[in-house]
Amino acid sequence: MLKNNRIARLLGIEYPILQGGMAWVADADLAAAVSNGGGLGIIAAANVPPDILEKQILKAKTLTSRPFGLNIMLLSPTAEDAIELAAAHRVPVVTTGAGAPGKVIERLKPLGTIVVPVIASVAHARRVEKQGADAVVAEGTESGGHIGESTTMTLVPQVADAVKIPVIAAGGIGDGRGIAAAFALGAEGVQLGTRFVCCSECNAHPLYKQEILAAGDRSTVITGRRTGHPVRCLKNRLTQEFDKLEDRLADVQEFEELGSGRLRKAVVEGDVEWGSVMAGQIAGLIREIRPAAEIIRTMFAEAEEVLTRLASDFRNGE
Numbered sequence: 001m002l003k004n005n006r007i008a009r010l011l012g013i014e015y016p017i018l019q020g021g022m023a024w025v026a027d028a029d030l031a032a033a034v035s036n037g038g039g040l041g042i043i044a045a046a047n048v049p050p051d052i053l054e055k056q057i058l059k060a061k062t063l064t065s066r067p068f069g070l071n072i073m074l075l076s077p078t079a080e081d082a083i084e085l086a087a088a089h090r091v092p093v094v095t096t097g098a099g100a101p102g103k104v105i106e107r108l109k110p111l112g113t114i115v116v117p118v119i120a121s122v123a124h125a126r127r128v129e130k131q132g133a134d135a136v137v138a139e140g141t142e143s144g145g146h147i148g149e150s151t152t153m154t155l156v157p158q159v160a161d162a163v164k165i166p167v168i169a170a171g172g173i174g175d176g177r178g179i180a181a182a183f184a185l186g187a188e189g190v191q192l193g194t195r196f197v198c199c200s201e202c203n204a205h206p207l208y209k210q211e212i213l214a215a216g217d218r219s220t221v222i223t224g225r226r227t228g229h230p231v232r233c234l235k236n237r238l239t240q241e242f243d244k245l246e247d248r249l250a251d252v253q254e255f256e257e258l259g260s261g262r263l264r265k266a267v268v269e270g271d272v273e274w275g276s277v278m279a280g281q282i283a284g285l286i287r288e289i290r291p292a293a294e295i296i297r298t299m300f301a302e303a304e305e306v307l308t309r310l311a312s313d314f315r316n317g318e
Contacts, residue, residue, distance in 0.1 A: 006166040007189030010114060010134060011093055012067045014038030015300050017179075018116075018137070018168060019292075020193030021071020021095055022145065022278070023047070024267040025204050028056045030292070032063030033201035037293030042069040042095060045082035053082060057089050067092040069116075074099025083107055095137060098146070105132045116168070120148025125159045125167075133165060137191050140171030144194050144280035147171075147222070147232050153185065160186025174282035176302020183307070194280040199292040205270035208277060211236075215283035223276075227255045234277040238262060 007016035017039040019026065023046035031041030041064070043056050060068050070091045072082045075098040083104055086094050090111060096104050097118040105115050109132055117128045118137040125136050138159040140152025148155075152171040160167045169187035173179060174195045182190050196202060198209050211234055222230045223242035226249070233239060238258075245254055259276065266275025290298075 005188060007135065007168060010166065011040050013040050015296055016168075016189035017296055017300075018042060018069070018095070018189065018191040019196045020143075020170065020191055021045075021069075021097070022193050022197070023073070024264050025197055025202065026071065027203055028059035028063060030196065030199070030202050031068045032060050033199065033292040034196060034296070035060075035064045035066040035068045037291075037296045039292075039296050040067060040069055040093060041292075042071050042093075045070055045072045045076065045078065045085075047073075047076050047078055048082075050078060050081040050085060053078075054085055054089070057085060057091065061089075069093035069095055071095045071097065072104060073097055074101065074104070086113060087111055100131075101128055101133065102131050109134075118170070119159070120150065120155070122155075122158050122162045125163050129163045129165050135166040135168060135189075136163065137168045137170050138187070139191070140169075141232075142172030142281040143170055144220070144232050144278045144283075147230055152182070156182065156185040156187050171280060172282050174280075174285040176299045176304075177306055178282070179299055179303040180306040180310075183303070194283050195286060195295065196292060197279070198286050198289045199295055200289055201292055204267050207270035207272050208266050208275075209289060211272045211277050212279050212283045212286055213288070215279065215286070217281070217284040219283060220279060220281050224255050224259065226250070227252050231259075231276065231278065232280065234272075234279050234283065236275075236277060237273045238276060 015038045019034040021042045021044040026044035034041030093114045095116045101117045114134045116135045156169045166188040168189040169182035170191035262276035265271045
């Protein structure tokens with residue numbers, strides 16, 4: 001499966017797997033652990049102040065000699081600072097979200113940075129390919145955090161058919177079966193977020209991790225639909241309050257006021273009742289905390305077994 005894999009070659013990694021750029025979760029420790037495990041670890045720029053983000057980039061360089069990435073949320077007020085930090089420190093890979101990546105491509109590609117936008121539609125994928133993106137992450141609505149409308153099952157094959165650059169599947173992937181399915185749909189790599197929250201090196205609050213471990217197949221809910229920026233997270237008292245706002249058709253400002261600072265409250269403070277416990281639908285599949293490298297190796301061994309078995313089954317059916 002990995003022989004001549006375009007994503008692995010493009011990013012200079014052993015396994016074609018990226019760790020999602022989760023705000024307040026994806027720090028230097030997690031990114032380095034994933035990169036040292038053979039994947040591509042990613043630091044989340046989010047709204048992090050430039051001086052703190054720079055320290056995270058420098059720390060990652062001390063923890064791993066392997067490639068790592070920086071995720072830049074383009075609508076963030078600190079996005080320009082993040083772009084310049086990526087340029088100054090020659091961050092090997094930048095993924096982008098929440099905005100058009102043109103300025104990132106224009107600024108960083110001439111420096112040798114690989115730019116990989118996260119997209120949620122075929123039109124968006126085509127647009128960023130024309131702008132010069134090196135690959136795309138096609139993220140389905142099963143993902144945790146901010147989401148689009150299309151499922152991974154429907155989005156990935158359509159994007160794979162629409163562009164020539166490699167496609168990385170994200171959303172609803174948590175084990176080797178999911179990786180095998182993503183490759184069957186036309187992806188050449190995968191991006192995982194929720195699964196890497198529950199790894200030993202992740203600094204998210206233990207109570208945040210425990211909520212994911214205790215989750216079932218119907219434990220997530222989508223909040224904030226009226227804002228135009230829906231978010232998937234685990235059900236709790238906060239999501240119940242969001243439901244009340246939806247029921248009475250509250251204005252966008254009320255949603256924003258209720259949601260402000262809630263992710264940090266969950267990830268850093270461990271408030272899993274009134275914090276935003278962002279997690280994907282695959283949370284119901286996650287049952288243990290393991291080192292990042294072990295998670296990666298196990299998942300790709302499982303994926304290889306699945307694909308080998310399926311190939312044998314099809315041959316025997318001829």
